[in-house]
Amino acid sequence: MTRQGPGTSEDVRWALSQLDLPDAPNVLDAACGPGADLVTLAEALPRARIEGIDQLPHLVEEARAATARFTNVTVSTGDMAQISGFYDLIWCAGALYFLGVTEGLTLWRRALTTDGAVAFSEPVLSPEAPQAARDFWADYPAISDLDGITARVEAAGYTVLNHRLITGMAWAEYYAELGGRIATLRPGADTALSQVLDAALREITLWRQAPGDIAYALILARPGFGPT
Ligand SMILES: C[S@@+](CC[C@H](N)C(=O)[O-])C[C@H]1O[C@@H](n2cnc3c(N)ncnc32)[C@H](O)[C@@H]1O
Incomplete structure (x- = not known):
């Protein structure tokens, strides 16, 4: 897979356009997976020092x-809960929920520069969402609407600077690639692999029942209270 969760290079570029980063920023992709967003970060920020970390x-x-x-990108194995800075931007696509939004942001505060920011994508569920969308997120009880995410961000002493939704095409592209991998790996799969493929297929089936209501919120946040 080119990525391990829904998201596009346009999401990364939007986030960068919203932030006033220094000319040669230090950037971390926390839980970088196979590195799709590292490529976009490196293309968009040729003067940056960019690190990727995944467990x-x-x-x-x-x-x-x-x-x-890219000569300005390094990638290492490690725990994103153990990072030390200083970073002008911590980018984290589809992974902060492993630490918890409030818990992770609290840990990362000490790894940010004075004006540093965090950009992360987090499952979001509108109060009006249909049951099919609730079923999709059944394994993630911490899910909330945007106000709930904002409250979790603020509980870490951060302010939400901006947000946008990741929905539709980003998810369709991700599941198209996943469906292709399932088809490739299915012949000859042993019991353990078959169970993984079945679970992935179930996820795609659930998503297809409410594609317009299943979304990540891409959140830009910075330590402190009120916009700076
Ligand atoms: C849904 S994937 C997203 C990967 C990547 N950001 C992307 O969008 O393709 C979640 C990633 O989080 C990583 N991960 C989970 N907990 C971690 C931790 N404590 N430290 C580092 N990586 C972690 C997993 O290995 C996995 O690559």
Whole structure:
């Protein structure tokens, strides 16, 4: 897979356009997976020093291969809960929920520069969402609407600077690639792999029942109270 969750290079570029980063910023992609967003960050910020970190060594290898042509990108195996800074931007696509929004942002505060910011994508569920969307997120009880995410951000002493939704095409592209992987891996799959493929297929089936109501919110946040 080129990425391990829904998101597009346009999301990364939008986030960068909203932030007043220094000319040569220090940037971390926390839980970079196979490195798709590292490539976009490197293309958009040629003067930046960019690090990627993921806990899974095989994904780190893939991210290194994806970013091999960039001399300003390094990727390492590690725990995003243990990072030390200082970063002008911590980018985290589809992974902050592993730490918890409030818990992760609290940990990362000490790894940010004075004006540093965090951009992260987080599952979001509108109060009006149909049951099919609720079923999709059944395994993530912490899910909330945008106000709920904002409250979790503020509980860490951060302010939400801006947000936008990641929905529709980003999810369709992700599940198209996942469906292709399932089809490739299915022949000859052993019991353990078959169970993984079945679970992935179930996820795609659930998504297809409410594609317009299943979304991530891409949140831009900064320590402190009120916009600076
Ligand atoms: C849904 S994937 C998203 C990956 C990538 N950001 C992307 O969009 O393709 C979640 C990633 O979080 C990583 N991860 C989970 N907990 C982690 C931790 N504590 N430290 C580092 N990586 C972690 C997983 O290995 C996985 O690559």
